[in-house]
Amino acid sequence: MYGGVTVVNVPQLEIKKGESVGLVGNNGAGKTTLFRMILDLIRAERGEVLSNGEPVAGHEKWKNYTASYLDEGFLIDYLTPEEYFYFIGGLHQQSRAHVDDFLAGMTDFFNGEILKKGKYIRDLSKGNQCKVGVASCVLQNPELLMLDEPFANIDPTTQFRLKSLLKDMNKNKGVTTLISSHDLNHITDVCDRILLMEKGVIIKDIATSSSTLSELEEYFGVGQTL
Amino acid sequence: MISTFISHELKAFWRSKNTGKSIAIRVVMGLLILYLLINVLLLGFFLDKLLEQLFPKADLLVSFCGVILIYFIADLFMRLQLQDLPTLRVQPYLQLPIKRNTVVGYLAFTSLLSVFNLWPFILFVPFVLKIIAADSGALVAFAFIISIAGLAVFNNYLALYIKRKANLNGWIYLIAAGIIILLGLGDFLWHFYSIRNISYLFFGQLVNHAALALLPVALGAMMFYLNFFYLKQNLYLEELGSHKASSYKSSTEYPLLNRFGNIGDLVGNEIKLILRNKRSRSALIMGLFFMLYGLMFYGKPGPAGAEGFKVFVGMFMTGIFIIQYGQFMFAWQSSHFDGLLVSKISFTDFLKGKYLLFTIVSTFYFVLTIPYVYYGWRTLMIHFIMYLWNIGINTTLVLFFANRNYKRMDLSKGAAFNWEGMSGNQWILSFPLLIAPYVIYGPLALLHHGDIGLALLAVTGIAFIFTRNFWIKKLEADYYTKRYTIAEGFRNK
Numbered sequence: 001m002y003g004g005v006t007v008v009n010v011p012q013l014e015i016k017k018g019e020s021v022g023l024v025g026n027n028g029a030g031k032t033t034l035f036r037m038i039l040d041l042i043r044a045e046r047g048e049v050l051s052n053g054e055p056v057a058g059h060e061k062w063k064n065y066t067a068s069y070l071d072e073g074f075l076i077d078y079l080t081p082e083e084y085f086y087f088i089g090g091l092h093q094q095s096r097a098h099v100d101d102f103l104a105g106m107t108d109f110f111n112g113e114i115l116k117k118g119k120y121i122r123d124l125s126k127g128n129q130c131k132v133g134v135a136s137c138v139l140q141n142p143e144l145l146m147l148d149e150p151f152a153n154i155d156p157t158t159q160f161r162l163k164s165l166l167k168d169m170n171k172n173k174g175v176t177t178l179i180s181s182h183d184l185n186h187i188t189d190v191c192d193r194i195l196l197m198e199k200g201v202i203i204k205d206i207a208t209s210s211s212t213l214s215e216l217e218e219y220f221g222v223g224q225t226l
Numbered sequence: 227m228i229s230t231f232i233s234h235e236l237k238a239f240w241r242s243k244n245t246g247k248s249i250a251i252r253v254v255m256g257l258l259i260l261y262l263l264i265n266v267l268l269l270g271f272f273l274d275k276l277l278e279q280l281f282p283k284a285d286l287l288v289s290f291c292g293v294i295l296i297y298f299i300a301d302l303f304m305r306l307q308l309q310d311l312p313t314l315r316v317q318p319y320l321q322l323p324i325k326r327n328t329v330v331g332y333l334a335f336t337s338l339l340s341v342f343n344l345w346p347f348i349l350f351v352p353f354v355l356k357i358i359a360a361d362s363g364a365l366v367a368f369a370f371i372i373s374i375a376g377l378a379v380f381n382n383y384l385a386l387y388i389k390r391k392a393n394l395n396g397w398i399y400l401i402a403a404g405i406i407i408l409l410g411l412g413d414f415l416w417h418f419y420s421i422r423n424i425s426y427l428f429f430g431q432l433v434n435h436a437a438l439a440l441l442p443v444a445l446g447a448m449m450f451y452l453n454f455f456y457l458k459q460n461l462y463l464e465e466l467g468s469h470k471a472s473s474y475k476s477s478t479e480y481p482l483l484n485r486f487g488n489i490g491d492l493v494g495n496e497i498k499l500i501l502r503n504k505r506s507r508s509a510l511i512m513g514l515f516f517m518l519y520g521l522m523f524y525g526k527p528g529p530a531g532a533e534g535f536k537v538f539v540g541m542f543m544t545g546i547f548i549i550q551y552g553q554f555m556f557a558w559q560s561s562h563f564d565g566l567l568v569s570k571i572s573f574t575d576f577l578k579g580k581y582l583l584f585t586i587v588s589t590f591y592f593v594l595t596i597p598y599v600y601y602g603w604r605t606l607m608i609h610f611i612m613y614l615w616n617i618g619i620n621t622t623l624v625l626f627f628a629n630r631n632y633k634r635m636d637l638s639k640g641a642a643f644n645w646e647g648m649s650g651n652q653w654i655l656s657f658p659l660l661i662a663p664y665v666i667y668g669p670l671a672l673l674h675h676g677d678i679g680l681a682l683l684a685v686t687g688i689a690f691i692f693t694r695n696f697w698i699k700k701l702e703a704d705y706y707t708k709r710y711t712i713a714e715g716f717r718n719k
Contacts, residue, residue, distance in 0.1 A: 039568045043710045058706070063570045073717070074565035076495060078502040078637070082477045090491050091570045118474030120502065140570075 008033045008200040010047075015178065017143075020170040022191030022208075023180035024216065030200040031180040035070055035148050038178075051144070067142035069133035069150070077122035081114045081132050084121060088136045099139065106135050109161050127153040134162065138169070145169065146178045151186050159186065166190050184220070188213045227324060231332050247630070251654050259341055266345055270352040287361070290353060291429035292422030297346065298377050299421065303406050305342050305385035306399070312336045320461065330457045334450065337386055338379070346378045347371075362433050369432050369439035376442030383449035387456065394504055396511025403515050407522070492571070492579035493586070499558060500551070503637040506558060509550045510587075516546040517594055524601045533608070534671050537663055537683070540609040543595050545616035547587045549656045552624030555580070557635040560716035567713060573705055577625065577698050584621045588613060611684045612663070618690030620659050622697045627655070629705050632715025 008030040015021055023031050036042040038049050040056040048055045051062040068074070076084055082103075089099035103115060113128050114135075121132060130153050137145055145166075151159050167190060169175040181187040188194065188208055196204035196219065204219075206212055239248065269276070274286060281289040312333050319329055351371060359367035392399035412418045432438050480497065483490035500506040519539050542549075551558075559566060566576070592613040599606045663683055670679035690697070705712075 041564055041567060041710075041713055060570075060572060063568065066568070068568055070564070073562055074568070076562045076565065078499055079495065080475055080477045083479075083498070086477075086479075087491055087495060088569065091488065118476065120475050123475075 008037065008044075010034065010200075010202055013195075013202065015176065017176055018170070018174050019193055020166070020177045020191045021179070022187040022194045023178065023197060024182070024184065024187055024194060025180075025197030026220070028199075029197040031197055032070060032148055033200075034197070035068070035146055035178075035180070038146065039066070039068055039070075062144075065143040066146070067137035067140040067144070068146035069130070069137050070146075070148040072126070072129050072133075074133055075121050075129060075136075078120055080118075080120055081124075082116075084132065085136060085139060088139055092140055094139075102139055103135075106138075109135065109158065109165065111158065125153075127155060127158070130154055131158065134165075138165070142175060144176045144178070148180050149182065150179065151181050151183050163190050184213060184216050188216070227328050228332055254654050254657075263341075263344075263348065266348050270349045273349070273353040274357055286357060287433070288426055288430070289422075290357070291426040291432075292420075293425070294350065294374070294377075294429055295425030296421050297349070298381055299406060299409060301342065301346065301378075302381050302385055303403070305381060306388060306403060306406075309340055309342055309382075309385055309389070311386060311389055326458060326461055330454055330461065333457055334383075334454050338382060340382065343378050343382055346374050350374050358433075365436050366433055369436035370429070372439040373429070373432060373442040376439070376444075376446040379446030380442065380449045383446070383453045387449070387453050390453075390456065392508065392512075394508075396508035399508070399512055400515050403518070407518065486582065488571070489575050489579045489582060492576060493583050496558075496579065496583050499637075505637060506551065510547065513546045513550060513591065514594075516542055517591070519543055520595065520598045520601070520605075524598065524605065533604075533676055534664075534667070536605060536608045537612060537667055537680075538660070540595075540605075540612035541616060541620075541660070541663060544588055544592045544609060544613040545620050545659075547591060548584050548616055548620050548624055549659055551587075552584070552621070552628070553655055554635060555624060555628035555631065556712070557631055557633055557716065558637065560634040561637065563713055563716045567709070573702050574698055577701055580625060581617075581621055581694060581698075584624075585617050588617050608680065611680055611687065614687030614691070615663055615683055616687075618687035619662060622690060622694075622701070623659055623662070625701055626704070629701065629708050629712070632712055632718075634716045634718055 023034070025031055033042060037044050038051070038056065040049070040062075043057065048057065050056070051066065054061060056062050076087070079087065085099050085103060086096055089096070089102075094102075107115075110131060114124070114131055121129060124132065130150060134147065134150055137147070150162060154162065163186060166177055166179070170177050170190075177191070179187065179191065192208050194204070194206050194208055194212060194216070195202050196206075196216070206215070239245065273290070277286060277289045277293070351374075354367050354370045354374075358370055388398065388402045392402070409421075413421045428438070428441075478498070480490075480494045483494045486493065500510055519542055523535055523539055556563065592609060595609050596606065598609065666682050666686060667676075667679040670676065670682070
């Protein structure tokens with residue numbers, strides 16, 4: 001419940017370890033609100049969110065294995081990207097050398113736009129801020145990764161790199177991923193399971209197959225001749 | 227258009243997350259203003275009697291004319307500290323078909339609605355009507371009122387202009403305040419010149435040449451246009467091509483803080499926050515201005531030099547940062563509060579970081595006040611006691627209020643238009659902080675046991691410092707009941 005109106009109403013939803021879940025739905029469907037509830041940023045009127053069997057509200061354990069980037073509000077905007085990475089690394093007991101190593105591995109993803117540019121995060125473009133946010137998530141070696149519309153502001157090259165990065169994390173490192181997007185192509189490509197939300201309710205829960213994309217296109221293209 | 231702006235602002239006020247708090251502040255402020263109003267009104271009515279007593283040898287008109295300029299200098303000084311800058315979130319209006327002049331004109335005119343513009347009239351007009359109108363006729367009386375109005379307008383816009391500038395660069399505030407203090411000292415301490423004579427030079431002539439009243443009016447108009455054009459030129463969200471964009475932003479670290487682990491990292495980040503954002507940096511620099519408070523009060527005869535006042539001034543000088551910066555806590559971090567909530571930071575560490583930051587800065591300011599040892603070791607001792615009080619009790623109080631602050635603050639936006647810094651409203655919030663030590667010290671001092679009072683203050687301060695962990699636990703429990711409201715408020719742009 002949110003301002004007197006039900007925004008998200010999820011009777012039950014279970015996400016298993018190692019799943020890659022995609023969340024789609026039109027604006028106002030409640031995707032971000034659901035994310036925020038999972039991250040204990042909004043209190044649910046009724047019900048609770050369990051992570052590894054433990055409620056997220058009132059507990060801090062989930063923070064150890066959960067990395068998330070929803071919007072620029074997750075970044076400390078007056079730091080340089082390097083300072084931010086060191087800070088996040090430090091929270092997870094990683095030495096600066098370790099962080100440097102990690103950043104060296106991300107050069108392709110950053111495309112020379114992030115590091116050693118002499119800019120604060122607030123002076124970066126939205127797309128580049130998104131890269132910083134995603135990279136800081138990967139840096140944390142999470143077991144659960146949550147990204148809200150990561151494809152929205154980044155350039156096509158980075159979109160492809162991000163897709164392979166996400167697939168690699170899910171398939172090879174067993175990271176559970178939960179991603180929302182408006183781009184049906186990307187989301188069906190990356191995720192094994194798609195949740196379709198409408199007005200706060202999950203109306204479809206489908207395992208991705210070759211027909212998923214056309215099924216989704218049919219739903220979103222209501223009233224239009226394709 | 228103006229009425230639309232007003233209705234939008236009213237909506238912004240009523241629909242804000244902080245409405246309850248704002249109303250409470252306004253009510254207290256309103257009562258205070260009412261009280262002052264009655265006082266000033268009485269003063270205005272008996273100004274002639276008062277002047278006769280103060281300057282028994284001088285002609286009544288001469289002493290009246292002399293007082294006017296002194297009043298306006300003091301007025302400017304008070305305005306700099308207390309007057310509100312009118313704010314309007316201009317961003318949504320800029321790309322709409324609304325003339326820039328309308329937006330700027332609205333901002334400029336609403337600033338006239340300050341109570342500060344009421345005082346000079348209440349204070350001087352009764353005298354003008356009673357004495358001058360009777361002696362020299364209606365025209366001269368009218369000329370006096372016009373000149374006073376002109377000077378009030380001039381002061382109004384000068385103060386706002388300085389504050390807007392100081393918003394971008396705290397040093398400007400220090401310099402302006404310094405000049406005013408020097409102006410005052412030049413007359414009353416060093417006797418280089420007499421402000422009263424200068425004032426009489428002008429107002430005395432006014433009796434013979436009523437047309438001279440146009441001069442203050444012209445000054446007022448000039449200041450208004452200066453403000454108007456300054457605002458108009460700065461009606462951009464961000465300055466492109468300013469020097470800051472070109473300079474290389476290097477990464478820094480504070481090796482000393484590494485000793486504190488995670489907490490040290492948090493403090494390091496917050497120090498960067500303070501130094502890298504205009505507004506917080508100004509708060510730090512303006513703190514330096516309060517280092518002059520001792521100069522203004524110490525060594526003076528009468529109540530200003532008394533020990534009880536030193537308690538006040540001492541607390542102010544060593545704790546100004548806690549009061550000024552702490553007031554907006556945790557809103558300084560509102561733009562990335564969600565990020566802090568989901569990252570691996572426990573709130574205990576977060577609070578410990580705040581305590582550490584306050585301790586560091588208070589220590590810095592305490593060291594700066596050491597030269598006041600010139601006024602005796604006892605003065606320094608009082609400063610030290612108040613320093614203990616500040617890092618013991620005021621830090622805890624400020625953090626308690628921080629749990630109740632739900633208003634987002636945008637540090638990255640151009641600061642010239644969204645400024646909630648030093649103003650009367652802000653000081654109201656610090657009342658509890660200012661009164662607290664007198665609850666202990668006051669009664670004892672009245673019973674002539676000032677020493678015991680001071681000792682008690684010190685003991686209380688130290689006790690709080692040693693029981694910090696207990697208070698952190700309390701604050702944390704309090705925070706957990708409010709965290710969703712805080713986070714939601716901060717998300718509210």
